[in-house]
Amino acid sequence: MSFSLFALLLLASPSITNANSICESSSGFSQEIVARWCGKGKNLNSARPRAAKPKAAKPLPAPIEEIQEDEAAQEGPRSATRIQETDRPGEPGTVRNCTPRDKERALDLLRREHPEGYRLVKKDLKQFREDAWWQDCANSENFDNLIVALHETVHGVSFPEGESGRENYPLIEGKQLKYLDNVGFFPPHRAGAEFPNDTFKDLYFTNKPDVTNSAQEFPILLDELNAYTHGLHAANVLHKHDKSRQWRAGAVALMSFVKAYITKAGQGDASDMAWQRLNEQQNRRTIQALYFQAENVVTASCRFPSDGQDRWYLAYLCKDKGASLERVLGRKPVCFAECGAKPRERRRP
Numbered sequence: 001m002s003f004s005l006f007a008l009l010l011l012a013s014p015s016i017t018n019a020n021s022i023c024e025s026s027s028g029f030s031q032e033i034v035a036r037w038c039g040k041g042k043n044l045n046s047a048r049p050r051a052a053k054p055k056a057a058k059p060l061p062a063p064i065e066e067i068q069e070d071e072a073a074q075e076g077p078r079s080a081t082r083i084q085e086t087d088r089p090g091e092p093g094t095v096r097n098c099t100p101r102d103k104e105r106a107l108d109l110l111r112r113e114h115p116e117g118y119r120l121v122k123k124d125l126k127q128f129r130e131d132a133w134w135q136d137c138a139n140s141e142n143f144d145n146l147i148v149a150l151h152e153t154v155h156g157v158s159f160p161e162g163e164s165g166r167e168n169y170p171l172i173e174g175k176q177l178k179y180l181d182n183v184g185f186f187p188p189h190r191a192g193a194e195f196p197n198d199t200f201k202d203l204y205f206t207n208k209p210d211v212t213n214s215a216q217e218f219p220i221l222l223d224e225l226n227a228y229t230h231g232l233h234a235a236n237v238l239h240k241h242d243k244s245r246q247w248r249a250g251a252v253a254l255m256s257f258v259k260a261y262i263t264k265a266g267q268g269d270a271s272d273m274a275w276q277r278l279n280e281q282q283n284r285r286t287i288q289a290l291y292f293q294a295e296n297v298v299t300a301s302c303r304f305p306s307d308g309q310d311r312w313y314l315a316y317l318c319k320d321k322g323a324s325l326e327r328v329l330g331r332k333p334v335c336f337a338e339c340g341a342k343p344r345e346r347r348r349p
């Protein structure tokens with residue numbers, strides 16, 4: 001199976017948070033995908049929301065310091081799904097399983113460039129070492145896996161015991177906010193009609209029977225927003241090591257979904273209860289903190305060029321109908337005008 005098809009299947013995969021994980025049900029997926037993603041006959045899948053994986057990587061130009069052999073040797077048991085034992089960088093468009101050295105290099109990069117992110121990821125390292133996405137190396141620096149690791153770590157803090165153990169939203173600065181209770185919130189997918197049918201809508205804003213995810217519960221939608229914000233922040237910090245991609249599209253997509261949800265809740269129909277819940281003091285403060293954090297990180301990313309996937313959502317965030325969001329935030333939401341535009345695209349003063 002080609003890497004592009006494999007990546008497409010990963011992108012098309014549901015965000016699964018309950019026991020009916022892809023590893024157990026495998027509905028709609030070939031046995032090859034299930035085996036590669038979940039391990040052969042073994043459920044290695046995290047029972048958490050899952051990040052959309054970006055497109056195939058280009059090889060990274062920036063070299064990284066060699067690490068000591070004994071550090072690499074500390075890696076745990078090798079995966080049964082390993083398909084190629086090599087330490088050479090993967091060719092673009094190929095699937096190559098990560099070696100222990102790949103992973104140590106990636107973590108060393110994170111430790112040096114983004115210590116707060118490293119501390120967060122380190123807590124969940126044992127889990128990641130068995131996750132299938134951590135086994136795929138499309139490039140020598142394993143850059144994408146660092147971002148995915150950070151995204152998944154955020155869910156790890158939110159869902160320490162799986163779906164039943166929701167606790168906190170970890171902020172980038174280290175503080176944690178109490179997870180919202182879902183009582184009174186209508187399912188977010190009901191606010192999704194106006195969005196294009198893309199990967200982000202499919203993963204995070206589309207109703208899927210028997211799946212508990214951000215399309216079903218507003219507190220999980222905030223969790224995904226936070227996870228993408230952490231990922232984009234790391235991408236900003238690590239940008240000098242890989243300019244070929246960015247994670248802004250996911251962050252602005254989740255911001256747009258939150259805006260759409262709050263707008264619908266503010267329309268005053270059957271969703272009145274949700275509007276009340278959004279405006280309870282503690283809930284409001286949590287939403288403000290997560291949304292403002294996302295605004296700050298997206299703003300910091302705007303100096304980097306757009307990959308095109310963020311365009312629709314950036315325009316949506318600048319559209320009107322933001323009165324309800326403005327009420328919940330206590331100020332006007334940011335419109336990221338010309339975010340990621342090339343210099344020649346920017347308007348002259």
Ligand SMILES: [Zn+2]
Nearest residue numbers: 049050051227
């Ligand atoms: Zn996620």
